[in-house]
Amino acid sequence: MALRRTNLPLASRRSTIPAILALACATSVFDARAALVEITSTQALSFGRFVAGTGTVVISPAGARTTTGAVIPLGSDPGQAAQFRVTGDPNASYAITLPADGTVQLSNGSHSMPVKTFTSSPASTSVLPGGGSEILNVGATLEVGSTMPAGVYSGSFSLIVEYN
Amino acid sequence: MNIKTKIYAASALALAVGTFSTSSFAAQATSSASGTVIQPIAITKAADLSFGKFAPGAGGTVTVSTSGARTASGVILSSIGSSPTAARFNVTGDAGATYSISISAPANISDGATTPTTMALSTFSDLTGGGATTGNVASGTLTGGAQTIYIGGTLTVGATQKAAAYTGNITVTVEYN
Numbered sequence: 001m002a003l004r005r006t007n008l009p010l011a012s013r014r015s016t017i018p019a020i021l022a023l024a025c026a027t028s029v030f031d032a033r034a035a036l037v038e039i040t041s042t043q044a045l046s047f048g049r050f051v052a053g054t055g056t057v058v059i060s061p062a063g064a065r066t067t068t069g070a071v072i073p074l075g076s077d078p079g080q081a082a083q084f085r086v087t088g089d090p091n092a093s094y095a096i097t098l099p100a101d102g103t104v105q106l107s108n109g110s111h112s113m114p115v116k117t118f119t120s121s122p123a124s125t126s127v128l129p130g131g132g133s134e135i136l137n138v139g140a141t142l143e144v145g146s147t148m149p150a151g152v153y154s155g156s157f158s159l160i161v162e163y164n
Numbered sequence: 165m166n167i168k169t170k171i172y173a174a175s176a177l178a179l180a181v182g183t184f185s186t187s188s189f190a191a192q193a194t195s196s197a198s199g200t201v202i203q204p205i206a207i208t209k210a211a212d213l214s215f216g217k218f219a220p221g222a223g224g225t226v227t228v229s230t231s232g233a234r235t236a237s238g239v240i241l242s243s244i245g246s247s248p249t250a251a252r253f254n255v256t257g258d259a260g261a262t263y264s265i266s267i268s269a270p271a272n273i274s275d276g277a278t279t280p281t282t283m284a285l286s287t288f289s290d291l292t293g294g295g296a297t298t299g300n301v302a303s304g305t306l307t308g309g310a311q312t313i314y315i316g317g318t319l320t321v322g323a324t325q326k327a328a329a330y331t332g333n334i335t336v337t338v339e340y341n
Contacts (some may be wrong), residue, residue, distance in 0.1 A: 039193040047199030049258065051340065057199065074202060074340055076261055082195045106199055115197060142199055150258075154198040162190035 035132065037088035039161045045140065047106075048079030052148040061121035061137035071144050082138040086161050090132040095125050097160040098138070106142065106153035113153060117141040125164065136161075205257035205306075207338050213287070213317055216246030223323030230288070230314035231295040239321050250293065251315035253336050259309040265289075265301050266337040267315065273332035283330055284320040289313060303341070 047057040048065060055069020063081040067073045088094065098118040105112045118140045128134055138159065215226050216234060224238020234241065234248040255263070267289055272282040290296045291304055293314040304311045313336060 033189065037189060037191050039191045041193045041195040044195055045197040047197075049200045049202050049261075051204050052201045072204075072340055074258065074261055076258075077200065079199070082197070084193055084195065104197070106197060108201075113199070138195070140197075144201075148201050150201050150203045152198060152200050154196060156194050156196045158192050158194045160190055160192045 033089055033092070033163065035087075035089050037086070037092070037094055037161055037163050039084050039086050039136070039159060041082070042085050042135070043080065043083035045082035045138065045157070046077075046079045047142045049074040049077040050144070052144050052146060052150075054146045055144055057142040057144060059139040059141075061119055061139040063137070063139070069144075070146060082157075084136040084138065084159060085133060086126075086128065086136050087133040088128050088163065090128060090130045092132075093125060093127045093164055094161050095164040096120055096122065096136065097162070099157045099159075104140075104155060104157045106155040108149070108151045108153040111148055111151075111153070112155075113145065113148060114143045115140050115155065115157070116143065118157070120159075202258035202261070203256075205255065205261070205263055205338055205340050207253055207255045207336060210252040210254050210312070211249050213251035213315055213334060214247065214249045215317070215319055216248040217242040217244070218246075218321070220321050220323055220325040223321055223325070225318050225320055227297055227318040228316045229295045229297045230290045230316045231293050232316075233295055251334060252293070253313040253315070254310065255304065255306065255313065255338050256310045257306050257340065259306060261306045261340055262303060263306065264303050264339050264341045265313060266339075267300060267313075268335040268337070269315075269317070270332040270334070273319070273330040275326065275328035275330050277328075281326045281328065281330075283322075283325065285317055285332060287315055287317040287334065289315045304338075 050057055051072035053070025055071035057071055058066045059079050059081050061081050065079045098120055101116040104115040121137045215228055218226055219240040221240040222238045226236045226239050228234050228248045228250055230250050232250045269287040272284045274280040274282045288298050289301050291301055
């Protein structure tokens with residue numbers, strides 16, 4: 001039987017390359033992180049009860065409320081900061097992305113008030129402690145108008161955390 | 165044709181690598197947010213504090229309690245054309261809210277003459293109209309969104325007190341707290 005040189009068909013050549021690269025991908029992901037970074041909402045943001053007037057209601061990440069302008073705060077409900085639980089690799093560093101101004105508002109029917117200047121504690125980055133879990137506190141500023149009618153105003157906002 | 169096929173194959177693989185590595189490094193959560201706008205607190209007068217008609221007698225005092233009941237000591241009360249009443253102020257606002265009460269009453273009421281003649285006045289208040297003749301309320305609670313402040317008083321009348329209509333103004337200020 002004579003020897004015949006046969007070129008590998010193109011399909012065969014192509015199939016060997018993907019196998020090598022796929023192996024490289026899988027290896028790099030499994031080395032970098034053992035756990036997904038996760039975040040869940042554990043406490044909602046509330047600006048409490050107040051009489052409307054031109055001004056603002058500010059909730060600090062620590063949950064302290066202050067008002068400016070003609071807004072009158074009511075002691076019966078002083079509001080609270082939002083809280084999230086972040087979990088992931090112990091000692092992993094992560095970045096926090098808060099909502100930009102102009103993207104969040106509280107609404108009551110056709111009336112709405114913008115929520116801006118989100119602040120958090122930790123601020124923009126943090127390192128998870130040895131237990132792999134920590135609380136992220138979030139505050140913001142509510143812009144109140146003098147013509148807002150009485151009632152409950154509600155809305156929602158999202159946060160992103162990312163290993164960095 | 166062979167070369168083109170190889171390039172497409174390489175490109176597809178690069179994209180797959182990119183997607184696979186970033187999706188596990190980020191996470192998102194959504195929280196609700198809320199605030200409650202409440203109606204402003206308001207106060208209106210429903211009745212004046214009125215001591216009605218009386219004669220000085222031997223001089224003494226005339227008292228109208230928070231229920232509007234009138235008593236006198238040394239002074240002779242007249243019931244004709246006389247209807248003593250306690251002052252009543254109606255407060256409205258956010259149901260269940262607490263508020264402070266500040267009552268400002270003059271030290272005396274005057275006949276309004278160019279050279280005025282006066283009678284000393286002291287006032288007291290409650291939130292029930294229950295007939296108190298002493299004490300003052302400094303705060304209240306808007307149960308059901310409303311509450312009434314009752315104000316009575318005691319006039320000191322001289323034995324030779326000039327006959328006239330004596331008047332003055334009591335101001336009540338309320339504020340959410």
